Amino acid sequence: MMTPNELKQQAQQRLQQQTSLEWLSLPAKAQATFAELDMPTRKTEAWKYTPLTALLNNTYLEQTAEGAVDESAAADRVGQLGDVSRLVFVNGRLHPNLSSYSDLENQGVITLFSNANDAQRELINAELGTAFEPQQHVFAALNYGSIDEGVLIQAPTDFKVQQPIQLVYLSTSEGQSALAQSRVLVYGAAGSSLELIEQYDSLGDTNVFHNHMTEISLQANARLTHMRLQMEHESLSHVNGLHVKLADGSHYEQHALAFGSALKRNDINVNFNGSNAYCRLNGVFLSKHKQHIDNHLNLEHGVPHCNSDTVYKGFITDSSRAVFNGRIHIHKHAQKTEAHLNNKNLLLSKQAELDTKPELEIYADDVKCSHGASIGKLDDKSLFYFQSRGIDRATAEAMLCLGFVNEMVEQFPNEAVIDLARQRLAEFFNDVDKLNHLWTLE
C-alpha cells in the first residue's frame, strides 16, 4: 500500500506530460494548484469518512487506460435510450463508432476541445475551472492538470435543444490498473434549454480509476435538465466533480442514481450567482458488499431570491459504507432565499455504516430553510400491511426496498432513462425475475 505522499508523487509525474491543447490556459494553473495540495487523509475534514484505500492499493496512475472495447457488448450497454445524440467515451477516450452526434456537432452544440474554433477556445478558457474553489478539490486539479481532450456542449441563445444528449463513460480493462479521465463543459447561453444524460458504466471486472469533471454554466433564464446514472462494476473507483454556476432566472435540475464501485465519491457544488435562479438536486445512492460511496453536496446561495430543493436517499446494506454531506450556505446578502435539504436512509445491515451530515449555514436574516436526515430500517407496519394482503415477508421486503429507491427513480423526467435505471437496479438487487415483474406493472 502506498502512502498518500507516494500517490501524489505518482500523480505529479503524470502531470508533467505535455498536453496537446497548447491554447488551453488551465492545465498550468491546475498543475500549480496540485503541487500545493496534499492528498486527502482521514484528517482532511471533507474526506473524514472516505479513506483512499482503493487508490493507495492500486497502481492506477502508472498508466492510462486504453480505448479499445468489445463493440457489440458496448453497444448493448449504451444504446437503450432511443432517440438521442450520443457520445461514448471508452476509458475517457471518444469512441467514434459507438457515438452519433453529427447533427448537433454541425450546429456547433457539441464540440470536442481539439476541434474548438477561436470563439470556443475563448469560452473554454473563460469558463473551465471557475465553478468551484480549486484549493478544495485535489482530484479536479489532477484532472485539469492533464487535459488532452474534452467536450464542450454549448446551447446558443434561446436555442431549445430538442434531442437529449447522452454522454456515456464506459470503463473497461482486463486486470491492469489504469487511470481514465474525462471532462465536459456545458454552457447554456441566455434563454437556452438542454437535456443532458450522463451514464457512467462499465464492462465486466474493471480495474480503472475514473476521474471525471462536469462543469456547467447557465446564463440568464437558461434551463438544464441533467440526469446522471452511475451504474458501474464494483471493482472500479470513481471520483466525480459536478460544479454548477447559475445566473439570473436560470433553472438547473439534477436527477442522480448511483451504485457500484469500490470507491465512489461525488462532489457537487452549486453557485447561485444571479437572483431568481432555481436548483433541484434529486439523488438516490445504493451500496452493498464492501462498496463505498460518498456524496458531498454544497449549495452556495450568494445572491437574494434563489431557491433550492435537495432530496437524497440512501440504501446501504451488507458491509458497505456510505457518506452524505449536504451543506446549504446562505451568504449575508442572499435574502429571501428558500432552501431545503433532506437525506433519508435505509440501513439494512448491522455491518453497514452510514455517516450523514446535513449542514445549514445562514448569514442572512430573511430566509426560509430546512435541513434534516434520517436513518431507518424497513418499517414493521408497512411489512405487516403487505403480509396482511397475502404477500410473503421476503417479497414484502424486496418490494419495500424497491419502492424506497423507486420513489426517486420515477421522478427522472425521461421514460427511457427510468426503464434503463430500473433494469439495472433489478440487477443490483440480484433478483431479476421477481423484481422486473414488479416494474412492468404501471
Add this chain to the structure above:
Amino acid sequence: MSKTPLLEVKDLVAAVDGKTILNGISLTVYPGEVHAIMGPNGSGKSTLSNVLAGREDYEVVSGSVTFKGNNLFELEPEERAREGIFLAFQYPVEIPGVSNMQFLKASVDAVRKHRGLEELDAPTFMKLAREHCKELKLKPEFLKRGVNEGFSGGEKKRNEILQMALLEPSLALLDETDSGLDIDALQVAAEGVNALRNEERGLIVVTHYQRLLNYIVPDYVHVLADGKIVKSGGRELALELEEKGYSWIQ
C-alpha cells in the same frame, strides 16, 4: 345450527407491551353473518382485529381462535390472508414508490396461487381493478399512484375496500372503516362492503359509532369494555347505545 362456524374465538386474552388488552373474549361467526363490535376508545376493539390478522406486536396470552376449523395462531399473517382473512385497516400505511397496481397484483397473485387458481395476466388484472375502481368512484389514475400515498382519508378507506373486493376474503374485519369519513364517502364505502355480502362471507365490523351500522346492517352487535364483551344483542342494541352512550353499559 347446521353450519360449521367460520370463526370461533374462545376466552382470548391478548397483551401489548405486557399490558393485557383483551381479557377473555369469546365470539362465534358463522358464514354469511355480520357482527358489529362496538365500544369506547381503549376497549380493545382494534386489538381484536389486529390479533386475528396476526400482527406481531400483539401477544396472545391464552385462549384459542379457530378459523375454518384450523388453529389460526399456527398461521403467519400472509397465510391467514391467503386462507381468507382480510383486515381493512383503520390507518392504512403509505408506501411511496410502490404503485397501487403493483401492490394489488402481487397481493392477488399470492392469494390466487394459494387457492389453486392461475395468476391473472396483467391486462385482465388491470381491467378487473379498473372496474372495481369505478364502482368505488375512484379514478383510474388512482391505481398508478404510490400505495395510499397522499390519498385522502376517504380514498384510503376505499382503497381498503378495493383490496377486499379483489381478494374475495371469507372473513373480512373492518377496523373503524368509518373513522375520518364524511357522509358521502361513508356511503360509497358501505355500498362497496354491502356488494360483497353473501351467504358464505363473514363480516366483523368494528366501530365506535352506530352511524356506519345504518349502512352496513349487522345481524349481531357486541359491546366491548375493558377487553371483554359485556353485552350482545341484535341490531337494536346499537341504537340503544347511540341513545344512552357507553356509560350505560359500564
